[in-house]
Amino acid sequence: MRSEIIKILLENKDEFVSGEHISERLGISRSAVSKHIKNIKNQGYDIESITKKGHKIFGCPDLLSxxxxxxxxxxxxxxxxxxxxxxxxxxxxxxxxxxxxxxxxxxxxxxxxxxxxxxxxxxxxxxxxxxxxxxxxxxxxxxxxxxxxxxxxxxxxxxxxxxxxxxxxxxxxxxxxxxxxxxxxxxxxxxxxxxxxxxxxxxxxxxxxxxxxxxxxxxxxxxxxxxxxxxxxxxxxxxxxxxxxxxxxxxxxxxxxxxxxxxxxxxSSAILGKKIYIINGDKKRKVKCIDINEEGNLVIINEDNDIEELISGEVSI
Ligand code: BTN
Missing domain, CATH: 3.30.930.10 (Bira Bifunctional Protein; Domain 2)
Structure with a gap:
């Protein structure tokens, strides 16, 4: 419910939103709205509340709520x-x-x-x-x-x-x-x-x-x-x-x-066209990365000059 209230305040961030409007939109009582607003302020949200005008949001804490x-x-x-x-x-x-x-x-x-x-x-x-x-x-x-x-x-x-x-x-x-x-x-x-x-x-x-x-x-x-x-x-x-x-x-x-x-x-590849290491457990082999093909697999030229296609794996630069 709190996240719904924050959403409404942010949608109307240039104006005051009345408690009545919030209670009607969310189907909860006015006193429930007041309680939630109090909790939201306690979380660090900057909200001004004025009697008869409602609530206006000025700032959000750096939370991913x-x-x-x-x-x-x-x-x-x-x-x-x-x-x-x-x-x-x-x-x-x-x-x-x-x-x-x-x-x-x-x-x-x-x-x-x-x-x-x-x-x-x-x-x-x-x-x-x-x-x-x-x-x-x-x-x-x-x-x-x-x-x-x-x-x-x-x-x-x-x-x-x-x-x-x-x-x-x-x-x-x-x-x-x-x-x-x-x-x-x-x-x-x-x-x-x-x-x-x-x-x-x-x-x-x-x-x-x-x-x-x-x-x-x-x-x-x-x-x-x-x-x-x-x-x-x-x-x-x-x-x-x-x-x-x-x-x-x-x-x-x-x-x-x-x-x-x-x-x-x-x-955006960090390895295309470069010499890289393919890591397999504690084994490392130096190869050249030549393509990422249409399947998304890595195409390399290996130590024997053969072309290989890798479906998965760990690489290091
Ligand atoms: C890796 O590069 O080794 C993968 C790291 C993945 C970390 C994320 S953080 C969110 C999610 N929860 C976890 O416990 N792990 C992933």
Whole structure:
């Protein structure tokens, strides 16, 4: 309910909105409206309330709460339902728990994660207010073998959003987002499926936005948007990602069209045309990356000068 009230105030941010108007729109009593407004102010929202005039919003705290995300969000279904936590273990874990009963496109976002998870069982540092710790619940009508490409769509939409906001970001195939040669964002896609049917996909996105200090072991490879000299709000990045993601996702799931996604992956690639390392456990081989083909697979020339196509893997520059 609070997020609905914030949404109404933001829609009318140049004027006072009466308690009566809010109570009629939301079907709750005037005293319930007053109580919610009091709580919203306690969360740090700058709202002026004047008797007989109503409530006017002047400022929002730097929170990724439902009302702020939904306000002016230009999507059809992604982010129509927002679940926002101050703190949680992992947004992906929570999203998986509720996926069965959630509507397609529901997002789970938290200011902090205490058990954030990265790929290959690694920990993902998710300090309070420093980044975007987001999971999107998806229920596409596609076969399970087609699900991995959704990670690539996420990578393309993240890089496109950062570029829209003036940030010089690139993709290290298949799905790390890089700024100035260091990682700012990663994706953890998890699938709940039967042999021939997807029940849900939980698409987890982590982005370091304001982080200044990283643990010793990742300090040389991790960075944040702010640390690289870009002062961009978390909310603007998050909304941009949701909007760009939805477009590419619908191209793929409704029209089987990967072309826009691949175009972005190629144009914003951090490795195309370069010598890279393919990492397999503790083995490393030096190869040249020559293409990302229309399937989204990486095409390389290997040590024996043969052409190889990689469907997945870990690469380093
Ligand atoms: C990686 O690059 O290793 C993937 C990192 C994914 C981190 C995000 S943060 C939100 C979501 N919840 C998690 O526990 N992990 C993902």
């Amino acid at each position: 439902g009302g702020i995300i939904k306000h002016d969000l230009n999507t059809d279904f992604i982010g129509k339902e927002v679940i926002h936590f101050d703190t949680i273990g992992s947004t992906n874990d929570y999203a998986k728990e509720i996926a069965g009963d959630s509507i397609d496109g529901t997002i789970v976002v938290s200011e902090e994660q205490t058990k954030g998870r990265g790929r290959r069982g690694k920990e993902w540092h998710s300090i309070k207010g420093d980044g975007i710790w987001l999971s999107i619940i998806l229920k596409p009508d596609i076969y399970p073998h087609k699900a991995p490409f959704i990670t690539q769509i996420a990578g393309a939409s993240i890089v496109k959003s950062l570029r829209n906001l003036g940030i010089d970001a690139s993709i290290k195939w298949p799905n790390d987002i890089i700024v100035n040669n260091k990682k700012v964002s990663g994706i953890l896609t998890e699938l709940g499926a039967e042999i021939d049917q997807i029940n849900y996909i939980v698409l987890g996105i982590g982005m370091n936005v304001k982080t200044m200090n990283f643990p010793e072991e990742i300090n040389s490879i991790a960075t944040s948007i702010f640390k690289e000299g870009y002062d961009v709000k978390r909310i603007d990045i998050l909304k941009n990602i949701l909007e760009e993601f939805e477009k590419l996702y619908l191209d793929y799931t409704e029209r089987n069209d990967k072309s826009s996604c691949i175009k972005i992956c190629k144009e």
